[in-house]
Amino acid sequence: MTEDRELNRLREMMSKWMEARSKALSQNPERLPRFTTVSGLEVRDLYTPEDLRDIDYTREIGFPGFYPFTRGVQYSMYRGRLWTMRMFSGLGGPEETNRRFHHLLEQGETGLSVAFHYPTLMGYDSDSPQARGEVGKCGVAIDTLKDMEILFDGIPLDRVTTSMTINPPASILLAMYIVVAEKQGVSRKEIGGTIQNDMLKEFIAQKTFMLPPEPSLRLIIDTVEFCTKEVPRWNTISISGYHIREAGATAVQELAFTLADGIAYVEAAIQRGLDVDAFAPRLSFFFDSHIDFFEEIAKFRAARRMWAKIMRERFGAKNPRSWMLRFHTQTAGCSLTAQQPFNNVVRTAYEALAAVLGGTQSLHTNSLDETYAIPTEEAATIALRTQQILADETGVANTIDPLAGSYFVEALTLRMEEEAWEYIRKIDEMGGMLKAIDRGFPQAEIAEAAYRFQREIDSGERTIVGVNKYVTDHPPITIWKMDPQIERRQLERLAEVKRTRDNEKVKEHLHRIREASLDGQNLMPFIIDAVRAYATIQEICDVWREVFGRYSDPGYF
Amino acid sequence: MVQERKVRILIAKPGLDGHDRGAKVIARGLRDAGFEVIYTGLHQTPEQIVSTAIQEDVDGIGLSILSGAHDYLFPRVMELLKEKGAEDIVVFGGGIIPEEDIPALLQTGIKAIFTPGTSIEEAVKWVRENVKARR
Numbered sequence: 001m002t003e004d005r006e007l008n009r010l011r012e013m014m015s016k017w018m019e020a021r022s023k024a025l026s027q028n029p030e031r032l033p034r035f036t037t038v039s040g041l042e043v044r045d046l047y048t049p050e051d052l053r054d055i056d057y058t059r060e061i062g063f064p065g066f067y068p069f070t071r072g073v074q075y076s077m078y079r080g081r082l083w084t085m086r087m088f089s090g091l092g093g094p095e096e097t098n099r100r101f102h103h104l105l106e107q108g109e110t111g112l113s114v115a116f117h118y119p120t121l122m123g124y125d126s127d128s129p130q131a132r133g134e135v136g137k138c139g140v141a142i143d144t145l146k147d148m149e150i151l152f153d154g155i156p157l158d159r160v161t162t163s164m165t166i167n168p169p170a171s172i173l174l175a176m177y178i179v180v181a182e183k184q185g186v187s188r189k190e191i192g193g194t195i196q197n198d199m200l201k202e203f204i205a206q207k208t209f210m211l212p213p214e215p216s217l218r219l220i221i222d223t224v225e226f227c228t229k230e231v232p233r234w235n236t237i238s239i240s241g242y243h244i245r246e247a248g249a250t251a252v253q254e255l256a257f258t259l260a261d262g263i264a265y266v267e268a269a270i271q272r273g274l275d276v277d278a279f280a281p282r283l284s285f286f287f288d289s290h291i292d293f294f295e296e297i298a299k300f301r302a303a304r305r306m307w308a309k310i311m312r313e314r315f316g317a318k319n320p321r322s323w324m325l326r327f328h329t330q331t332a333g334c335s336l337t338a339q340q341p342f343n344n345v346v347r348t349a350y351e352a353l354a355a356v357l358g359g360t361q362s363l364h365t366n367s368l369d370e371t372y373a374i375p376t377e378e379a380a381t382i383a384l385r386t387q388q389i390l391a392d393e394t395g396v397a398n399t400i401d402p403l404a405g406s407y408f409v410e411a412l413t414l415r416m417e418e419e420a421w422e423y424i425r426k427i428d429e430m431g432g433m434l435k436a437i438d439r440g441f442p443q444a445e446i447a448e449a450a451y452r453f454q455r456e457i458d459s460g461e462r463t464i465v466g467v468n469k470y471v472t473d474h475p476p477i478t479i480w481k482m483d484p485q486i487e488r489r490q491l492e493r494l495a496e497v498k499r500t501r502d503n504e505k506v507k508e509h510l511h512r513i514r515e516a517s518l519d520g521q522n523l524m525p526f527i528i529d530a531v532r533a534y535a536t537i538q539e540i541c542d543v544w545r546e547v548f549g550r551y552s553d554p555g556y557f
Numbered sequence: 558m559v560q561e562r563k564v565r566i567l568i569a570k571p572g573l574d575g576h577d578r579g580a581k582v583i584a585r586g587l588r589d590a591g592f593e594v595i596y597t598g599l600h601q602t603p604e605q606i607v608s609t610a611i612q613e614d615v616d617g618i619g620l621s622i623l624s625g626a627h628d629y630l631f632p633r634v635m636e637l638l639k640e641k642g643a644e645d646i647v648v649f650g651g652g653i654i655p656e657e658d659i660p661a662l663l664q665t666g667i668k669a670i671f672t673p674g675t676s677i678e679e680a681v682k683w684v685r686e687n688v689k690a691r692r
Contacts, residue, residue: 130602
């Protein structure tokens with residue numbers, strides 16, 4: 001048979017090569033004792049058609065836009081439309097951030113992404129004691145609808161989509177966005193965007209938490225249910241691996257824990273009585289693009305294939321849109337160095353390239369100065385230009401999934417998939433992600449991986465240019481510094497809003513939120529009414545903290 | 558010979574940011590190097606940190622912040638330690654801290670600030686040389 005003959009021929013050539021290689025290595029040994037990915041997966045020196053023998057092309061790889069979407073979720077991918085260039089931005093007050101948005105849009109950015117300051121992320125107002133020292137520092141300060149009106153001033157919400165990195169108070173920020181659009185004359189049916197709204201990864205990794213897991217999940221499913229009926233173009237959850245990876249997870253852990261979180265959300269929404277094909281098409285994902293080029297590409301491809309199988313086989317979804325894993329990518333903040341910061345432009349470019357070759361739907365590229373502070377306008381512009389050069393000059397967007405069929409990339413894709421299934425099986429055995437989090441399982445796995453990685457850097461086993469090799473001094477770079485006036489202005493505006501709004505009405509709305517929180521009605525309509533009356537984020541969150549209790553960090557290390 | 562007790566270090570996360578990767582890596586590194594380590598967990602106020610430090614009778618405190626709030630929260634911890642008469646506890650810090658902010662932080666009595674790229678070994682060495690059992 002020809003196939004057998006081919007295989008014999010291949011093996012014959014391979015053994016000749018192995019012999020020759022051994023001879024070459026005896027004269028010139030390999031430069032490292034082990035070759036591994038940044039996550040520690042062993043990499044061989046050569047991959048051949050033998051590695052693809054168990055991969056059925058039509059079943060496992062297939063065609064773009066078709067199950068299992070290994071090659072991408074759209075039929076035409078970047079030939080039709082490029083990925084959305086969406087720069088994560090938020091600094092000072094809404095005025096400063098609005099200016100940054102306008103600047104980036106003028107420079108060719110194609111979508112917005114809001115970074116909120118810590119008090120907003122945690123459900124506190126700028127005038128809260130917990131907010132001391134934090135106002136406007138790590139993102140934009142938003143307390144009331146008034147701030148959101150300023151944030152989106154002059155930005156037509158029917159023509160741009162907005163991603164908001166917001167978790168415990170996600171429903172409140174979505175409500176504010178809906179009302180700002182309303183005031184622009186844009187109906188909630190027309191607006192498009194994403195709230196991160198992924199609390200499970202907060203307990204696992206990012207640690208921006210407020211309520212215990214159960215009520216957190218209830219708030220999330222309220223938004224899923226509401227948007228499915230009322231805000232059809234909204235991505236209701238951005239199931240995020242980014243923070244899991246940044247906390248120190250390996251690529252396989254990022255992949256596995258993210259998909260396991262996704263499974264938990266789908267289960268919770270089905271339990272609420274929603275039809276899987278009604279809500280699943282609006283679930284989206286968010287991954288890290290780390291520095292190990294091929295490992296990341298394999299991870300993105302494996303993620304699509306796995307989610308397609310999960311949705312079709314595990315949940316019986318019938319709508320092809322439910323099977324599609326659409327994702328945003330951010331280049332790896334944790335791969336950047338404070339030493340020789342200009343090198344970060346290069347790192348970010350490689351990571352962005354991996355994201356594009358992995359078929360991302362949208363992309364944020366980090367700025368060179370982010371190990372010091374919020375990016376300056378100039379640094380953010382260079383980061384955006386990095387994407388534009390990739391899109392318009394390098395030619396990498398000309399053909400779909402160009403690395404498919406690479407013996408190495410396909411073998412690595414399969415390997416990531418197999419190892420991630422193993423984790424998912426383990427989590428299933430524990431009774432699902434909520435139970436696994438309770439036990440501290442993903443948290444401990446990540447802490448272990450983070451510690452191992454730091455040890456590898458310290459021992460010099462892993463090289464970071466400018467940190468443990470090629471170390472030199474570098475002159476300081478200009479960094480963004482917040483004007484202290486911004487905090488004062490924010491506090492004055494908040495006081496002014498509280499003075500001029502109808503406080504009786506606010507009280508009434510907060511009371512309704514409390515009742516709905518207790519009796520299990522969907523909270524979204526009540527939140528929309530409350531923010532329209534200028535209730536603050538903290539006023540609403542205080543109701544929830546009182547009704548549901550707080551979650552505090554168990555502090556594993 | 559009286560056996561000397563282990564040096565006790567409190568690793569603390571003041572403020573609202575949740576970036577605990579560095580704090581945990583340092584906590585483990587110090588523990589593996591033979592120190593007794595207590596980790597506060599996240600989202601601590603300066604008051605909580607100082608009260609834990611005193612209750613646990615620690616010899617050193619390592620503060621970690623990545624949100625930019627260090628210029629308020631670090632000095633506030635120092636102020637409270639002084640108020641409680643616990644200024645002999647050695648305080649060091651780390652995180653996303655711009656070079657230009659460091660001199661002012663050191664002036665408040667913080668003994669060292671570690672920035673990204675610091676190895677576990679460097680941090681452990683510094684602690685070993687600078688933090689001694691108080692009694």
